[in-house]
Amino acid sequence: MGFFKKLFGKELGSVSAALSTTTAEPQVENSPSWLNIGKFVPSDDHAKNRIISIITTAIAAGENSSSRLKVKRIQQLNPEFKLVTLIATSIAAGDAPDKKFIVKSVQRKID
Incomplete structure (x- = not known):
């Protein structure tokens, strides 16, 4: 699968051509906008939240019983x-199984 190699390949000629065409074109009013999807969402399960808070405060306090955490x-x-x-x-990973990938952001297209 050479899809990602074609997509993210480092060819200087094609990059400069793409930059020159994008700068020459005017902005389109109906261009799609993108919404960032957050990596974390608030937890709504109060029973789990209570257990998690008890465990984390116990670990963070350690042996210092006089400490107070919230x-x-x-x-x-x-x-x-x-x-x-x-x-x-x-x-x-199909193209490069020995590589490590980190996703920094995910965006959703808004029509």
Whole structure:
């Protein structure tokens, strides 16, 4: 599969041609906008949140029983973000199984 090699290949001639064509074209009013999908979402399960806060404060306090800690928010991994990153890295790993991939952001197209 040479799809990602073609997409992310480092050819200087094609990059400069693409840059010159994009700068010459005017901005289109109906261009699609993109919405960032957050990596984490707030956790709504109060029973789990209580257990998580008790465990984390116990670990953070250690042996210092006089310390006082407060958990302000608990978040979980966004399922949509997780699904997209798993699919994208699986496809990319088909080309280069010995490489490591890090997804920094996921965006959704808004029509």
